[in-house]
Amino acid sequence: MALAGLARGVTAPRLALWSRALSSTTPTLQGMSNFPGANSRFVHELNLKRSIDNEPEPCYQIMNKEGVIVTPDEFPSEISQQNILDWYKLMNTTNQMDQLLYNAQRQGRISFYMTAYGEEGTHLGSAAALDPEDVVYAQYREVGVLMYRGFSLKNVMDQCYSNSGDLGRGRQMPVHYGSAEHNFHTISSPLATQLPQAAGAAYALKTRGKRNCVICYFGDGSASEGDSSVALNFSATLDCPVIYFCRNNGYAISTPTKDQYRGDGIVSRAAGFGLDYIRVDGNDVFAVYNAVKIARERTIAEQRPVLIEAMTYRIGHHSTSDDSSAYRGMDEVDTFSQDTPISRLERYMTNQGFWDEEKEAELQKTIRKEVRKEFADAEARLKPSMRHMFEDVYADKPARLQRQEAEMHEHLAKYPDDYPTNLHEA
Structure with a gap:
């Protein structure tokens, strides 16, 4: 070692000085494996660990399926009775909206649809814990998050009908919302394309000094895509303020x-990538709210990414292109249908004495009227102008697009019928 050091122009006395300095600043060298890739203690007994022997990560819950608050100290005191009523109405609105639009697709009135039956609690609980300036990257079951932020029933219906009121001007599939x-x-x-994008957006917030975070929603299936591993690794190594919500x-x-x-x-993957994490009961809107609230506080204060796994159940078919009876029994679906975020919150409100069957019937009637009105209005609107096919990509429309647009109009004039x-x- 001394010869190698001397060959590079390092004197023996200086090499000895460096050796003493190294040993004095790393006193754990004798008992620790200070390799660049990991830091751990040495053991002298062979132990090939079995992952199946590990205890499963616990699932955080405040409210059980009977609507009873099992941990009163954990209940978010800042959530008012009016907040709860607003959440409940919006969850039921998305539910009725799902039913109507799903049936509309089956009748050929729209081209495609995906429901969020059984997952409404993850929408409202998470959305309420965020700041309006926090950035959302969603999958295709988070319409409740967007509606909580002010996206209206009209906006939803217009998007699904791809009509002239659609903010995307008819250029996206139904349920592919954006605002x-x-x-x-x-x-x-x-x-999973949204996962690495979320890491990049969070890094941008960090470099700009914004005191906000990104939340990225995805499903267990997306977690099997390579993009998910890339995203978790990037967000951890770059210290990004992002919440990954599975x-x-x-x-x-x-x-x-x-x-x-x-x-x-x-959730078990988080530690391997260096993320903080929690597993939460996705049917418990209060538990979801608390989990996202503390995750948001930590990821902004410490610039550490957080992974939340919300355990819920997809009661509906995957989409209108799917028949789930081909791969799961109705007895399984019926069992999980007895405990949904909506039914659980209804039981809580009833237990607390500010909800009853009469109020429930009146609410469902009001929502049905609102949903059907916006549905009928959206169906009656004209489709967007065909000129929009050539807009919004470039600030100034290039010559090739101008030629294509002119060719389209010539073709339509030639074959008007x-x-x-x-x-x-x-």
């Missing part, structure tokens, strides 16, 4: 979780 006004990035179909709802389309992974759900241009705005 710059609400800091909600437009949803894309490919699984809805573990039991199925990735038709693939049950037992065929997706052998580990302890999704073959295209329903009367259904579009001018």
Whole structure:
């Protein structure tokens, strides 16, 4: 070692000085494996550990399925009775909206739809814990998050009908919502693409000195994509203020979780990438709220990413392209249908004495009227102008797009009876 040091121009006395300095600043060298890749203590007994012997990560809960607060000290005191009523109405609104639009697709009135039956608590609990300036990257079951931020029933119906009122001007599939006004990035179909994007957006917030975070929603199926590992690693090594919110709802389309992974759900992956983490009861809106609230505080204060795994159940089919009866029994669905975020919150309100059957009937009637009105209005609106196909990509429309647009108009003028241009705005 001394010869190697001398060959590089380091004198023997200086080399000895460095050796003493090293040993004095690293007193744990004798008992610790200070390799660059990891830091751990030495042991002298062979122990090949079995992952299946580990205890599963516990699931945080405040309210049980009977609507009883089992840990009163954990109940978020800042949540008022009016907050709870507002949450309950919005959860029921998304539920009725899902039913109507799902049936509309089955009748051929819209092209596609995806419901969020059984997962409404993850929407409201998480959305309420965020700041409006926090940035949302969603998958395709988080419409409640967007509606909590002010996206209206009209906005939803217009998007699903791709009509002239659609903020995306008819250029996206139904349920692929997006709104710059609400800091909600437009949803894309490919699984897990939003995860690395969320890491990048969070890093941008950090470099700009913003005291906000990014929340990224995804399902257990998306966690099997390579993008998820890339995102978790980037966010940890770059110290990004991002919350990864996984809805573990039991199925990735038709693939049950037992065929997706052998580990302890999704939350068990966090430690390997260096993220803080918690598993939460996704049917308990109060537990979800607390989990996201503390995750937000930590990720902003410490610039550490957090992984939340919300345990819930997808009661509906994956989408209108799916028939879940082909891969799961109705007895399983019926069992989980007895305990949903909506039914659990209704039981809580009834237990607390500010809800009853009469109020429930009146609420459902009011929501039904609101949903059906916006549905009918959206169906009656014209489709967007065809000129929008050539807009919004470039600040100044390039010559090639101008030529394509002119060719389209020439073609329509030549074959006017073959295209329903009367259904579009001018």
